[in-house]
Amino acid sequence: MSSKLEQLKQFTDVVADTGDIEAIGRFSPQDATTNPSLILKATQLPQYQALIQRVIEKQGNSTRNAQWLQKTATQLAVEIGAEICKLVPGKVSTEVDARLSFNTEAMIAEGRYIAELYQEKGIAKDRLLIKIASTWEGIQAAAILEKEGIECNLTLLFSLIQAAACAEAGATLISPFVGRILDWHVARGAKPETANDDPGVQSVIAIYSYYKQHNYKTIVMGASFRNIGEIEALAGCDRLTISPALLNELSEDSQPLPRRLAADMDFAVHDKLDITESGFRWALNEDAMATEKLAEGIRAFAADQVKLETLLSEWN
Numbered sequence: 518m519s520s521k522l523e524q525l526k527q528f529t530d531v532v533a534d535t536g537d538i539e540a541i542g543r544f545s546p547q548d549a550t551t552n553p554s555l556i557l558k559a560t561q562l563p564q565y566q567a568l569i570q571r572v573i574e575k576q577g578n579s580t581r582n583a584q585w586l587q588k589t590a591t592q593l594a595v596e597i598g599a600e601i602c603k604l605v606p607g608k609v610s611t612e613v614d615a616r617l618s619f620n621t622e623a624m625i626a627e628g629r630y631i632a633e634l635y636q637e638k639g640i641a642k643d644r645l646l647i648k649i650a651s652t653w654e655g656i657q658a659a660a661i662l663e664k665e666g667i668e669c670n671l672t673l674l675f676s677l678i679q680a681a682a683c684a685e686a687g688a689t690l691i692s693p694f695v696g697r698i699l700d701w702h703v704a705r706g707a708k709p710e711t712a713n714d715d716p717g718v719q720s721v722i723a724i725y726s727y728y729k730q731h732n733y734k735t736i737v738m739g740a741s742f743r744n745i746g747e748i749e750a751l752a753g754c755d756r757l758t759i760s761p762a763l764l765n766e767l768s769e770d771s772q773p774l775p776r777r778l779a780a781d782m783d784f785a786v787h788d789k790l791d792i793t794e795s796g797f798r799w800a801l802n803e804d805a806m807a808t809e810k811l812a813e814g815i816r817a818f819a820a821d822q823v824k825l826e827t828l829l830s831e832w833n
Contacts, residue, residue: 659687
């Protein structure tokens with residue numbers, strides 16, 4: 518019997534959730550995703566020290582003000598993404614600065630800038646996903662970028678209303694966060710006995726079924742896993758982005774892995790949601806978990822962006 522990882526690849530596109538080039542090379546995923554936290558972590562690895570030096574030298578020795586730091590951090594994310602592109606046959610997700618999450622025009626400009634930087638390195642737009650927080654403003658930015666041929670990955674997604682709005686906007690892909698949903702419920706006393714009882718797993722299944730019933734083309738990519746049980750429960754989902762630790766665990770387990778999701782399965786019926794700005798904001802407001810985890814995620818990514826810029830400002 519092949520490993521669970523190899524079995525999973527038979528019906529789900531496996532994506533590496535890391536900026537670690539060695540880990541990506543080891544597990545041969547289809548795609549790879551990064552975010553400010555993963556980029557910050559990658560800067561601590563020895564193999565990236567020379568790359569950081571090259572990026573800083575390319576940006577010049579002008580005053581390291583806020584604009585210089587933001588551009589340098591974006592350039593570094595693209596440089597790491599370009600290295601990852603050499604190792605995966607599919608797409609690499611590069612995230613827009615989380616501090617722009619409520620500014621549609623700024624996110625559009627940043628998305629275009631990231632795409633331009635990749636093109637300067639000879640990497641076409643079809644190898645790239647611009648990663649944007651699933652705020653109302655972020656979803657509207659994605660709608661514009663998609664029309665320009667710049668595909669988007671809507672991240673920090675915790676609810677069906679966010680997923681429905683992303684699909685209506687024509688987003689290429691969404692990343693519902695399984696583990697962070699579980700974290701919220703566990704912190705409030707929940708103790709799921711099995712992966713099927715996991716509220717994060719249940720959320721992704723609801724989104725997946727809603728998309729398939731209403732013939733949306735947006736890809737569902739489960740993310741933020743806490744254990745392989747969550748991954749196994751979503752086997753068959755369009756894509757799953759998985760950390761190196763869990764990829765390794767899957768690669769060392771050769772027990773049978775049955776498919777759990779397929780587009781032609783019988784799911785609970787979901788009426789199509791009417792997406793308006795006021796309706797979106799109200800539905801999100803009524804979902805305490807989604808509201809809190811979205812805000813918390815944006816704050817955490819923004820904090821790591823600042824840490825990354827601090828590192829760059831102090832680099833000699």
